[in-house]
Amino acid sequence: MTKRHIITLLVENHPGVLARVVGLISGRGYNIETLNVGPTHHPERSRMTMTVPGDDHVLEQVIKQLYKLVDVIEVSDLTDERHLNRELVLVEVAATEEKRAELVQLAGMCDAVVISVQDESLTMELADTRNRVADFIDLLKPYTILDLSRSGVIAVSRPE
Secondary structure, eight states, rough: EEEEEEEEEEEEEEEEEEHHHHHHHHHHHHOOSSSEEEEOSSSTTTEEEEEEEEEHHHHHHHHHHHHHTTTEEEEEOOHHHHHHEEEEEEEEEEEEEHHHHHHHHHHHHOOOEEEOOOEEEEEEEEOOOOOHHHHHHHHTTSEEEEEEEEEEEEEEEOOO
């Protein structure tokens, strides 16, 4: 059965590590839907978080291959584990003076924040689960979305 896996890697912060990881996954015919990389509290290490659709068995093989990469310290498939995850979206929406209050109210109902007001638009930010971000974007579709940027999922395991 195909499902969306959330995979995190702790890697050495060296040039080329990202390219090797992406090459290994794409070389096996998998698509990386989202990918985030950032430093950890140790400057010599980075955390990679990616969402990859795929079959459990085959993805298990990919994880085993990831462990064989020299700069990979730890690999976790958080899909079926307790974890916390968030995705960030920044969205600029056309906003006439008449629609501005309506959009601010909609943002508040969804726990989004208006981060910039321009003459003809509003820019809003929402950090939440993937589904809540998608729902927020759906609610904005009746308006004119001028620009949108999503970060993709970041995740950490949550102990029992």
